[in-house]
Amino acid sequence: MKHQVHFKFWPPRMTKTLTVPETTLYENLLMTTKKYPQKIAIHYYGTSYTYKQLLNEVEALAYYLEKELRVKKGEHVLLFMQNSPQFIIGFFAILRIRAIVVPINPMSTTNDLEFYIKDGNIKTALVGQELYEKLKIIHQNNLLKNIIIATYSDYINENEAYDHLPSEVAGCRKEFHQTISWNDALTSNESALPYCGESEDVTIVPYTSGTTGLPKGCVHTNKTVQANTVGAFHWLNMTSDSVSLTTLPLFHVTGLVHSALAPIFAGSTIVLLTRWDREYASAVIEKFGCSHWINISTMLIDFLANPNIANYNLSSLVLVGGGGAPLPEAVGKQLYKVTGLDYVEGYGLSETMSHTHFNPPHRPKLQCLGIPAFNVDARVVHPETGKEVSIGEEGELVVNGPQLFEGYYRNEEENKANHMTINGKRFFRTGDIVKMDHEGYFFLVDRLKRMINASGFKVWPTEVESILYKHPAVQQACVVRAQDLLRGETVKAFIILKEEYRGKITDTDLINWSKKQMAAYKYPRIVEFRESFPTTSSGKVLWRKLQE
Structure with missing residues (x-):
């Protein structure tokens, strides 16, 4: 009975179970295009794309991947981009030929990328041009065979993109030696082989860090992803006329499911941001009448801190929610004051393709994971x-x-x-x-583990420590979490310096060095020098004591 007590607070007029469709993610796009061919799928910095245009580009890229690059069913393909129409087109093109999407955090370093490529035996990558430098040495060493380069500015209208164009989007197209330009890959009007995808096909392998710091690939099928795609569609009360503000990164399961796959299943519209910008977000909510916005608490805190927020009409919003890090109660109250909406928090993991828990939108609790979602x-x-x-x-x-x-x-x-x-x-x-x-x-x-949750990104102390040990001055390092008003949690490093470096190196020196060695969300924001660490009798560092 204990496992069903939450049904008393289940969203009204909603069935308590949900049968997962046996159709595939690619067929979601196909069916939506048949239903709404001329409907706007994506608004992107002054340009709009219909579902028909989106599907046509998916088909053209799928043909190129299959016929020219010989990508096979079940082959892993790297998707290494910021939020952009090309990310969504690339995602569905890979699925169209029954290959497997490996979406990677744009903040990943060359070492991270080399691990993913070797782990998945990856030969083909779809890459944002601003990220190519990270792959260049891997490409030159023939670990990667084919790289298709996407230039985000090809998909915008600069005259209507306001003053809020991110630098990644404003850049002109560049040529890179022995790579394929996105536009060249989309020239064919021919189709890939007839689509025969199945519910059990593996579709996506997002990576999550392990307790040792080594990433682990989470194997998901059409069916496991459909469970949350269709579940989110119903739970968030989406319709074909909903408009989703897409600000969470699409390489991440929460952004992908709630801000791209569920809206596409609904046949609704996506307003896509490559980088977070609170002023631009406010402007597009008003301009396009955004109804749904799934975010992370750090974005919402920044959004509500905007002194110009009262100048925007935000009345189109019907649901604001998110996960990744708990939302402070004071921020939830401020959101209600500004929009009249309660924050709808959820909880999930890469292993569960985003949510296993969601707050009922009609009765959410603050700083709460929610209740188990459909059939959980x-x-x-x-x-x-x-x-x-x-x-x-x-x-x-x-x-x-x-x-x-x-x-x-x-x-x-x-x-x-x-x-x-x-x-x-x-x-x-x-x-x-x-x-x-x-x-x-x-x-x-x-x-349970030592994991640090910095703005929703998982940081494993062991991994950060192992990099810090590469600095010539570091004798011993212990990494813990520290509370941070904006990021929720942040990375703090306790350091014992080698004798010859004491007094000659500062905390700022170490922080600046760390920035160049690891992804932006991983490097320590705080460094504290110590003479010694508390240890057990066997010499293990008592990290909990340092954290306290």
């Missing part, structure tokens, strides 16, 4: 014994549901370690410590 069985168990705990008690969140991934790519050890069986049912161990209240709402307490 969520339990709170003792992390060591695996036994279920009582209502209000803390324990590890384990989940079973139709959006649960097939497993980690080529990583049987992690698959065993991160799953458990309860009464014959397979559950994924999230590693998050939660508690459930008497109404069936779930609340995050802490993280």
Whole structure:
């Protein structure tokens, strides 16, 4: 009974279960185009694209990938871009030929990229031109065979793009040696082989960091992604005339599902931003009548801090929500004051293709993960014994549901370690410590692992420490999380300097060095020097003591 208490607060007039369609993600676009060929799919910095135009470009690129580059069914293809029409076109073109999308964070370093490419035996990449330099050495070493370069400015209208054009979008097209320009890849009017995609086809492998810092690929099929695509469509009350403000990065599962795949399933319109800009976001909400906006708390905090916010008409918004990091209660109250809307928070992971939990839009709670979504069985168990705990008690969140991934790519050890069986049912161990209240709402307490959640990005201390150790002055490093008003959590490094460097190097020196060594969300924002660290008798550093 404990597992069904939340149904009392289920969204009204909504079925408690949802059958996942056996059609594919590519067929979502195909069917929407048949229904609404002339409807605007994407508004992008002064230019608009209909569903028919979008599908035509998907078909042209799919033909090129299949016929010219010989990309095969089941082959991994790197999608390394900022938010852009080309990201969406590339995503569906890869699926059209039954290949597998590997979407990668644009902040990734060359070392990160080399790992993904080797892990997935990737030969072909679709790349934003501003990111090519990170792949150049990999390309020259023949680890990557084919690179198609996209220039975002090809898809804008500069006369109508206002004054808020990000630098990545404003740049003119460049030529790179032995690469293929996006426009050259879209010249054919021919079609790829007839589409025979199936629900069980693997479609996307987003990577998540492991506890050791090594990334793990999460294997998702059409079916697991459809579960949350269609679930979000119903839960967020989308219609064909909804307009989604798309500001979350599309390489990330939450942005992809809620701000691209669900709107396309609905046949609605996407207002696409390559980079976050609070002024531009306010302007397009007013101009295009945006109804839905799924974000992360850091964006919303910045949005509400805009002194010009009262100058914009935001009345078209009907739903504002998000996840990744809990929204401070004071910010939720401010949002209500400005828009009359409650913030609708959700919770999920790359392993579950975004949400397993969502707050009911008619009755959300602040700083709350929400209630289990359609067909999700969520339990709170003792992390060591695996036994279920009582209502209000803390324990590890384990989940079973139709959006649960097939497993980690080529990583049987992690698959065993991160799953458990309860009464014959397979559950994924999230590693998050939660508690459930008497109404069936779930609340995050802490993280079982040391993971740092900086603006929704996962940072693993072990990985950051291993890079810090490369600095000649560092004798010992211990990385912990620190609270941050904007990012929620941020990265703090305790450092013991080698004797010869003491007094000769500053915290700023180390921070500036770190910026060049790791992705922007990973480097320490705070460095504190110590003479020694607290340790166990065996010499292990007591990181929790340092964090406290």
